[in-house]
Amino acid sequence: MITNNVKPRWSFYLTWILLTCICIPIAFMLSFGILALIKYFAGDFIYVNGVRRITEDYLFMYILIPIASLLTGAGQYALLRRYLPRMGGWVLATLGGWLVGVFLIALTGWLNWSDERLYLEGALLLMGLAIGAGQWLLLRRRLPQSGWWIAANAAAWGLSALITTGNSLDQFGVITLAILPACITAAVLALLMKGGISTQPNGV
Numbered sequence: 001m002i003t004n005n006v007k008p009r010w011s012f013y014l015t016w017i018l019l020t021c022i023c024i025p026i027a028f029m030l031s032f033g034i035l036a037l038i039k040y041f042a043g044d045f046i047y048v049n050g051v052r053r054i055t056e057d058y059l060f061m062y063i064l065i066p067i068a069s070l071l072t073g074a075g076q077y078a079l080l081r082r083y084l085p086r087m088g089g090w091v092l093a094t095l096g097g098w099l100v101g102v103f104l105i106a107l108t109g110w111l112n113w114s115d116e117r118l119y120l121e122g123a124l125l126l127m128g129l130a131i132g133a134g135q136w137l138l139l140r141r142r143l144p145q146s147g148w149w150i151a152a153n154a155a156a157w158g159l160s161a162l163i164t165t166g167n168s169l170d171q172f173g174v175i176t177l178a179i180l181p182a183c184i185t186a187a188v189l190a191l192l193m194k195g196g197i198s199t200q201p202n203g204v
Contacts, residue, residue, distance in 0.1 A: 007193055008083055013186040019075035020182035024174060027068035034063050061102070069098035083193070084142045090135065097134025101127035121161040128157030128181070144195045152188035156181035 039055050046055045073094030081087045104126040108119070132153030139146040160177045 008190075012079060012083075013190050016076065016079055016186045016189065017179075017182045019079070020072060020185070021178045023071040023075055024068055024178040027064055027071055028174065030067050031060060031064040035059060065098055065102055066095065069095045084139075087138060087142075089138055093134045093138050094131065097131035098127070100134065101130030104130060121158065124161040124177075125154055125158040128154040131157075139192070143192045146192060148188055148192065149185075152184050153181065156184040159184075 035056050038059065042055055044055055045052050046058065047053070048058065070091065073091035076094070077087055077090040080090060105123045108122060108126065129150060132150035135153075136146055136149045139149050157177070157180075160180050163176050163180070
């Protein structure tokens with residue numbers, strides 16, 4: 001494995017945390033703006049398969065997830081591209097991880113878990129696993145021991161659910177979900193970067 005001795009400075013990880021943190025609040029604001037526009041034209045209620053739904057409640061996650069994942073992926077890619085080769089797929093990998101996570105959460109929802117608290121913790125854990133796995137597909141060819149990236153994301157999202165009070169994400173929960181994964185992934189990324197950076201995919 002050919003390595004590049006140029007390693008990011010501490011400012012890289014601080015910027016990583018800041019960018020990752022602000023993506024979710026920005027995504028929330030953009031989602032509410034888009035929903036307001038949709039409600040202006042479609043009204044407060046929409047019909048889905050003949051069933052009347054509250055427009056904002058029904059469409060919110062369909063709008064939030066793509067925006068949050070694209071913002072997060074784009075911000076992280078802007079930082080990583082300076083130190084890791086061929087990272088153009090990072091945005092799509094991040095988007096794919098978020099979408100797979102949502103799909104897995106939908107599957108667990110169909111199982112009708114009786115403990116709503118367990119549902120929130122399990123849902124966020126699945127999101128972390130899916131996002132970490134999607135991004136790991138790129139990192140595994142560029143950083144040694146990158147399997148820890150999946151564990152870091154799973155732990156970060158899972159701990160966010162443990163810290164959050166209740167069985168839903170309130171304002172405190174959203175802030176936790178923005179800060180904790182950013183800090184944990186920055187710490188793990190720093191450790192991975194110290195192990196050497198591959199300038200050519202090693203095919204593993």
